[in-house]
Amino acid sequence: MAYPEYMKESIELVHKTRAKRLEIDKIGIQNVLTPLTEEGRKKVLSENHPDYTPDARKQIRIGPNKGEWLTTKVVEILESHSRLPTTFRLDKPDYETDVLVIGGGGAGCQAAIWARLHDAKVIISTKLRMGDANSMMSQGGMQAAVNPNDSPLIHYLDAMGGGHFDNKPALLKILTQEAPKAVKHLEDLGVIWDRIADGNLQTKTGGGTSRRRMLSSRDYTGAEIMRVLRDEVRNHPEDITVLEYFPAIELIKDQEGKIAGAILFHMETGEYAVVKAKTVIITTGGFGRLHIKDFPTTNHYGATMDGLVMAYRAGAKLLHMDSVQFHPTGAVYPPQILGFLITEKIRGFGGQPVNKFGELFVFPLEPRDVEASDYIQECRAGKGIPTPDGHIGIWLDSPIIDLIHGPGTIEKNFPAMVRQYKRFDIDIRKEPMLVYPTLHYQNGGIEINEDTSTSIPGLYAAGECSGGVHGRNRLMGNSVLDYNVFGRIAGISAAKKAKETIIAGNLTIDHIGKYEEELLSARIITPLKTPVLLPEYRNLDLVSRHLDEFDPFLPAGL
Amino acid sequence: MRNELEVKLIPIYILSRKHLVPEGSTIITAMEYAGFKLKKGIGCREGFCGACASLYRLETDFKLHGGLGCQTVVQPNMQIVQIPYTPSPKAIYDLETINPEEEVFTATYPELYRCLSCNTCAKICPQEILVMDYVQAGIKGDLALMADLSFDCIMCGLCAARCPAEITQFNAALLARRLFGKYVNKKGRFLEDRIKQIQDGKFEEGYRELMNLPKEAITKRYFDRELNFKIT
Numbered sequence: 001m002a003y004p005e006y007m008k009e010s011i012e013l014v015h016k017t018r019a020k021r022l023e024i025d026k027i028g029i030q031n032v033l034t035p036l037t038e039e040g041r042k043k044v045l046s047e048n049h050p051d052y053t054p055d056a057r058k059q060i061r062i063g064p065n066k067g068e069w070l071t072t073k074v075v076e077i078l079e080s081h082s083r084l085p086t087t088f089r090l091d092k093p094d095y096e097t098d099v100l101v102i103g104g105g106g107a108g109c110q111a112a113i114w115a116r117l118h119d120a121k122v123i124i125s126t127k128l129r130m131g132d133a134n135s136m137m138s139q140g141g142m143q144a145a146v147n148p149n150d151s152p153l154i155h156y157l158d159a160m161g162g163g164h165f166d167n168k169p170a171l172l173k174i175l176t177q178e179a180p181k182a183v184k185h186l187e188d189l190g191v192i193w194d195r196i197a198d199g200n201l202q203t204k205t206g207g208g209t210s211r212r213r214m215l216s217s218r219d220y221t222g223a224e225i226m227r228v229l230r231d232e233v234r235n236h237p238e239d240i241t242v243l244e245y246f247p248a249i250e251l252i253k254d255q256e257g258k259i260a261g262a263i264l265f266h267m268e269t270g271e272y273a274v275v276k277a278k279t280v281i282i283t284t285g286g287f288g289r290l291h292i293k294d295f296p297t298t299n300h301y302g303a304t305m306d307g308l309v310m311a312y313r314a315g316a317k318l319l320h321m322d323s324v325q326f327h328p329t330g331a332v333y334p335p336q337i338l339g340f341l342i343t344e345k346i347r348g349f350g351g352q353p354v355n356k357f358g359e360l361f362v363f364p365l366e367p368r369d370v371e372a373s374d375y376i377q378e379c380r381a382g383k384g385i386p387t388p389d390g391h392i393g394i395w396l397d398s399p400i401i402d403l404i405h406g407p408g409t410i411e412k413n414f415p416a417m418v419r420q421y422k423r424f425d426i427d428i429r430k431e432p433m434l435v436y437p438t439l440h441y442q443n444g445g446i447e448i449n450e451d452t453s454t455s456i457p458g459l460y461a462a463g464e465c466s467g468g469v470h471g472r473n474r475l476m477g478n479s480v481l482d483y484n485v486f487g488r489i490a491g492i493s494a495a496k497k498a499k500e501t502i503i504a505g506n507l508t509i510d511h512i513g514k515y516e517e518e519l520l521s522a523r524i525i526t527p528l529k530t531p532v533l534l535p536e537y538r539n540l541d542l543v544s545r546h547l548d549e550f551d552p553f554l555p556a557g558l
Numbered sequence: 559m560r561n562e563l564e565v566k567l568i569p570i571y572i573l574s575r576k577h578l579v580p581e582g583s584t585i586i587t588a589m590e591y592a593g594f595k596l597k598k599g600i601g602c603r604e605g606f607c608g609a610c611a612s613l614y615r616l617e618t619d620f621k622l623h624g625g626l627g628c629q630t631v632v633q634p635n636m637q638i639v640q641i642p643y644t645p646s647p648k649a650i651y652d653l654e655t656i657n658p659e660e661e662v663f664t665a666t667y668p669e670l671y672r673c674l675s676c677n678t679c680a681k682i683c684p685q686e687i688l689v690m691d692y693v694q695a696g697i698k699g700d701l702a703l704m705a706d707l708s709f710d711c712i713m714c715g716l717c718a719a720r721c722p723a724e725i726t727q728f729n730a731a732l733l734a735r736r737l738f739g740k741y742v743n744k745k746g747r748f749l750e751d752r753i754k755q756i757q758d759g760k761f762e763e764g765y766r767e768l769m770n771l772p773k774e775a776i777t778k779r780y781f782d783r784e785l786n787f788k789i790t
Contacts, residue, residue: 030785038781129643132601132609139606146749148790152756153764154783160768161780169769177761180752190653190736192705192743200746203789210785220710223606227713228739231732235650245598267597300602336584336631340604415710419685420605423629534597542593
């Protein structure tokens, strides 16, 4: 699977221009290719970013955000039926707990750890295994202003500008100010951060950061944090019960309208279970596996926006669900790794995006939406490299990293990337990678307040499923930070609230019946039942012959 | 997303049944093509989560091979089975009070000392980790070496499934890394200094000002900001 013959000529040009580009790196790339101005950003975004095409958004006809223009695919998923019948037995809960955490990724584990420390009994419900989440996959790092020439205020300004000034200021203050403490907490749990010789944290640049602020653990940053958090959760089986392959599919309320639990559905046995909980935290992550606008994705198999659907049906307000993050550098070749994340840390170390002539065309560390739009523009201008299966991309010159920082740098700092490509006979220490923007992150989500509470009493949200922290474009390294900072706050808030909560009367799912009525009165006809749970990748010929006898919850229409 | 090119189909065996799947597929995409809706034994699909450990045999040799389903390309007449996880004991410990001494594993994972040095673990590791070497480092009490050698572990469990000495290598390695990260790793002062500044309220006034700037003013402040990629 080495690169096909016809690409060799272009790869030669990348090799040939490298020495000159190395000179540019030495004098500071920002002095040669200056970052775009406000107007420049607006232009490249409006002309190229997938969010700006006419069919990108659609007006939602029902629910708390009724009348707003949201991402088309999001609207399609939200305007759908519940998987449950509206009459349903709730009188005998199978589980009772103080705090129910829905989602077993980074935010969910942090929430559980901190809820327990505030004397709550916790249940984690998760669709696959605990830790099977986007949190596990982040490679590049986590932002925290730790260097003397940096400050939380500069971090705040960088993230605010990157988010197009739509971030909720109070949330962003918490994110940036709590960042160093989050680093310390992870250090205390035993996370091995990359360090420089004097023991201080190694810091690199990321897209849209004006200082070196990216902390990492090789290029397994997410995996390192996630496996430590998961281990810590497992150290407390007496207080934290983990239910794997057992996702929530609807929320439950009490007679006062407070969230009072959820209905779980077992992926293997098909049984349901009722969980009665004093408070509920949603930490279900994002929507990459919905393949918005048919983009490939970097996301985990389970990233199907489930928590958002449940919360919306129960009446939670959403924020910024009109914007989608495309990561500039997804793999487009070889086809087996189409859409895979190529960490931004490659550019943080000096890796350069170049066109088919080996020419630099953009400041490599713009915020993600701007950088991605620039790549799309370059390909539209005929300066991309087509792949045999009909995709197109530009080169990400990785070998230059070893020239900038010395031999062995790539191997030491990017073991996952080296391994990934080596499996397909490509050596990224010697050859560039072919990349194109790929669906990466849900910028918006369930609107949260400073304590992660939502518009429904008893319901909290943290991590990618929440909205407001990142505005309409998240910066690199702020999502790992987000789930660590707000996962912790969610755990504490929900545990404290649980202590003063009395569940009022019988449990109810009346809100599902009301949502069905709304669908009806808006004359929405759809076969779709949600949450989606899993994407559909089976051979469609075979799916057409599928008998549903053992799979009554097969998502129709997907 | 599905390309329209003519693809060559090759035979593979899943649960003993022969299926024709596109050449170049991974085990995961081949199973999906063959009609399997995967609910377990699948995760990130990018080689980071260890959920899709698989065992397979080839007609060209006698070995039982292991690999990640999302990273292993199918070969003709491959026989495949998935190993969603390997049941493994996990020691319960309090990282605050545990003693990061050489003998830490006698209390947590004493089976480590049963290692036969057969290297079966390293041979099956899809991450090409020197598993036996880190087990031996652990036996010698070298937490730093054990942490370093095991760092790229994604905990797929194949080593533990194959180990004739019944060791749960990946869990022992995780403990070693946590102890190394917390107790052994040398720490600099910058982080503590910054946390103290925040606790002392050094940035409160700055936040108040930034958060109250009108949009035009903060936009200007942002686009005028200095880029400075030094550390101090």
